[in-house]
Amino acid sequence: MLIRRSTDIIPSEITPRALFEDRRAFLRDAGLFAAGLAVTGLGARAVQAQGKPFAGARKSPLSVAEAATPFKDVTTYNNFYEFGTGKDDPAERAGTLKPRPWTISVEGECAKPKRWDIDELMKLAAVEERIYRLRCVEGWSMVIPWNGFPLSELVKRAEPNSKAKYVEFVTLSDEKQMPGVRLPVLDWPYVEGLRMDEAMHPLALLTFGLYGDLLPNQNGAPVRIVVPWKYGFKSAKSIVRIRFTETEPKTAWNKAIPSEYGFYSNVNPQVDHPRWSQAKERRIGEFGKRATLMFNGYGEQVASLYAGMDLKKYY
Numbered sequence: 001m002l003i004r005r006s007t008d009i010i011p012s013e014i015t016p017r018a019l020f021e022d023r024r025a026f027l028r029d030a031g032l033f034a035a036g037l038a039v040t041g042l043g044a045r046a047v048q049a050q051g052k053p054f055a056g057a058r059k060s061p062l063s064v065a066e067a068a069t070p071f072k073d074v075t076t077y078n079n080f081y082e083f084g085t086g087k088d089d090p091a092e093r094a095g096t097l098k099p100r101p102w103t104i105s106v107e108g109e110c111a112k113p114k115r116w117d118i119d120e121l122m123k124l125a126a127v128e129e130r131i132y133r134l135r136c137v138e139g140w141s142m143v144i145p146w147n148g149f150p151l152s153e154l155v156k157r158a159e160p161n162s163k164a165k166y167v168e169f170v171t172l173s174d175e176k177q178m179p180g181v182r183l184p185v186l187d188w189p190y191v192e193g194l195r196m197d198e199a200m201h202p203l204a205l206l207t208f209g210l211y212g213d214l215l216p217n218q219n220g221a222p223v224r225i226v227v228p229w230k231y232g233f234k235s236a237k238s239i240v241r242i243r244f245t246e247t248e249p250k251t252a253w254n255k256a257i258p259s260e261y262g263f264y265s266n267v268n269p270q271v272d273h274p275r276w277s278q279a280k281e282r283r284i285g286e287f288g289k290r291a292t293l294m295f296n297g298y299g300e301q302v303a304s305l306y307a308g309m310d311l312k313k314y315y
């Protein structure tokens with residue numbers, strides 16, 4: 001349905017496909033798609049063979065006390081459009097991504113720009129285990145034990161100047177490693193952004209692993225962000241550039257469908273997506289639906305960032 005000729009694809013077709021995948025996953029979870037369970041991602045297997053570098057990571061008090069989604073679901077039910085638009089495409093196709101060697105360039109409005117080697121960056125601060133809820137804009141959610149340290153640790157090393165009002169995150173775009181970028185599904189590279197105070201918030205996590213291991217390719221190896229009070233698409237994967245800017249970054253989904261995906265994208269059950277309600281979500285592995293919580297349940301920590309803002313206007 002989606003992949004006809006590349007020139008035929010328009011962004012508004014993406015979500016219906018995503019909803020279709022969601023329904024298929026529901027059938028799978030209900031045991032009706034037993035054959036599909038045999039599919040295990042190459043990336044997941046590769047990372048399991050590497051040992052568990054973060055197995056002893058300090059458990060963060062910022063974790064939620066909810067059952068974690070099984071590793072298998074976390075690593076085989078993914079959105080990573082650089083590898084295709086199907087939920088199982090990333091696990092099946094991300095084996096071509098090479099997470100080493102890897103550098104991440106920190107630049108823009110700051111006194112100390114620097115190109116970090118990934119292994120040097122990982123040693124910048126103590127890597128913790130943070131169990132966060134992840135709520136996808138499509139209406140499903142997971143609970144994932146991430147391994148990382150606060151994004152603020154990296155931001156403050158760069159010494160942003162007074163013009164630095166926003167932070168832009170840019171994903172690798174290399175068609176040799178990422179077959180999906182050959183199709184104009186989004187205006188590549190994938191770009192996301194945060195306001196500076198959001199990026200400095202202690203919950204915003206620079207993430208290198210999950211379940212004690214390095215990130216599997218399909219989950220954004222070797223480094224991504226996780227911003228748990230926002231819809232999952234704000235959590236950009238496989239980042240190669242972080243840039244401090246004076247103006248609001250032009251983000252990939254906002255450019256593609258501005259009426260549906262805004263810059264802020266805070267989880268908000270009171271503001272519907274133009275094509276569906278956001279009041280409920282399906283936790284992967286559960287039957288039925290549960291209520292979606294304001295700011296994905298992190299309101300106590302983050303609501304003050306948006307005091308006085310009309311969150312219907314700034315969706």
Ligand code: MTE
Nearest residue numbers: 078079080081136171190232233235236237
């Ligand atoms: N980052 C990039 N570069 N490309 C993507 O397609 N998808 C986003 C986000 N980050 C995406 C991305 C979406 S829609 C979600 S829900 C989360 O990644 C999913 O993260 P997970 O696969 O680790 O659960």
